[in-house]
Amino acid sequence: MSEHQHDHGAGEESQGHPGGTPDIQLSYRAKRSLAMQELLVEKGIIAPDDIQRSVESARARSPSDGARVVARAWVDPAFKQRLLDNALTAIAELGYDFVADTGLVALENTDELHHVVVCTLCSCYPGALLGPPPDWYKSLAYRSRVVIEPRAVLREFGLELESDIGVRVIDSTAEIRYLVLPGRPAGTEGMAEEQLAELVTRNSMIGVGLPLSPELVTT
Amino acid sequence: MSEREKPAPAAHDRGGWATEEPVDQGEHQWADWEYRTQALARVLRSKGIVVTDEMRRGIESIPAPEYEALSYFERWSASFETLLVEKGVLTPAEIDEKMKEVEERWG
Incomplete structure (x- = not known):
C-alpha cells in the first residue's frame, strides 16, 4: 500500500479535508x-x-443564492418592494438566514443611478447570499480607489457607464452589508425565474458588472 | 490643512488612498488552512468567544508594516491570537509549545 500523501497528523485526520488547495508550504x-x-x-x-x-x-454558499433573490425581485414587484423596504425579512421568505446581528440593504440600480459596493476598512460582504468575497474585493487597490474614481475602476471591470448615469459608491460596515439589485436586462420578457437567475452574475450584485444578456444563456 | 489637524489614517482605513495600482481581478483557489481559518472565525463567534467587532479591532490593531505584509487570512490569524490571549482562552506559551509540533509536522 502506498503512503497516504496527506497524512499530516491528528489535526488533519480529525477535521477532514476542507477541499481547498492542500497545504504544502505554510507561512x-x-x-x-x-x-x-x-x-x-x-x-x-x-x-x-x-x-x-x-x-x-x-x-x-455561492452567488447563485443572491441570483435567486434578484430573479425573484425581477418577476415579482411586491417582493421587490419588500426587498427594498427590508431586505432581511424578504430574503428570509426564500429561506436565507443572515447573521443575526448584521443588517442587509438592497440597492436598486436604475437608468439614472448605479450602485457599487466596497468595504474600505476590510471585507464586509453579504456572504450568506454571495459566498466568500473575491480576492479583488479585499484588495488594497480596490478599497483605495473605488471611492475616489469609481468610473475608472468600473472600466477596468469592463463596465463603461453612460455619463448621465450617476454612480453611488456604498461603503459597507460590520453592521450593514449591501446587495446590489441590478436592472433586468432587455429582451428577457417571458423568461422564467430560474432562467433569469442564470443571468445574474456575482459582479452585477456587487455593482462592478451588469447581468448577462439573455442570448448568452438561452442557447 | 496641517498634518497635526489631519493625522494619517491607520493602515486598514484604505478609502481614498492615492494609488494607481490597477485592481488585480485574478482569484486564487483557497488553501485548506484559509478555509479552516475562516471557519475558526465563525466557530468562535457562534460560541460567543469573540464578536465581529473584536475580530475587526484585532485586525485593525496590526502595526502598519505587518498589515501590509500579511495576506488576508494571515491577518485573521494575528487577530485571533491577540483576542484569544487577551481573553485568557489561550496563553502565548501554550501556542508557542503547540507551534513546535506544527513546525515539526510541516517543516
Whole structure:
C-alpha cells in the first residue's frame, strides 16, 4: 500500500479535508492559526468537527443564492418592494438566514443611478447570499480607489457607464452589508425565474458588472 | 490643512488612498488552512468567544508594516491570537509549545 500523501497528523485526520488547495508550504501565521485550532480542540473549547462543519456550510454558499433573490425581485414587484423596504425579512421568505446581528440593504440600480459596493476598512460582504468575497474585493487597490474614481475602476471591470448615469459608491460596515439589485436586462420578457437567475452574475450584485444578456444563456 | 489637524489614517482605513495600482481581478483557489481559518472565525463567534467587532479591532490593531505584509487570512490569524490571549482562552506559551509540533509536522 502506498503512503497516504496527506497524512499530516491528528489535526488533519480529525477535521477532514476542507477541499481547498492542500497545504504544502505554510507561512508562520498559517501555522499559528492551525496551532490555535488544535489547542482549542484539545482544551475542549471547540469540538473536533466544528471547523470542518463550518467549512462545509460556508462552501455551500455561492452567488447563485443572491441570483435567486434578484430573479425573484425581477418577476415579482411586491417582493421587490419588500426587498427594498427590508431586505432581511424578504430574503428570509426564500429561506436565507443572515447573521443575526448584521443588517442587509438592497440597492436598486436604475437608468439614472448605479450602485457599487466596497468595504474600505476590510471585507464586509453579504456572504450568506454571495459566498466568500473575491480576492479583488479585499484588495488594497480596490478599497483605495473605488471611492475616489469609481468610473475608472468600473472600466477596468469592463463596465463603461453612460455619463448621465450617476454612480453611488456604498461603503459597507460590520453592521450593514449591501446587495446590489441590478436592472433586468432587455429582451428577457417571458423568461422564467430560474432562467433569469442564470443571468445574474456575482459582479452585477456587487455593482462592478451588469447581468448577462439573455442570448448568452438561452442557447 | 496641517498634518497635526489631519493625522494619517491607520493602515486598514484604505478609502481614498492615492494609488494607481490597477485592481488585480485574478482569484486564487483557497488553501485548506484559509478555509479552516475562516471557519475558526465563525466557530468562535457562534460560541460567543469573540464578536465581529473584536475580530475587526484585532485586525485593525496590526502595526502598519505587518498589515501590509500579511495576506488576508494571515491577518485573521494575528487577530485571533491577540483576542484569544487577551481573553485568557489561550496563553502565548501554550501556542508557542503547540507551534513546535506544527513546525515539526510541516517543516
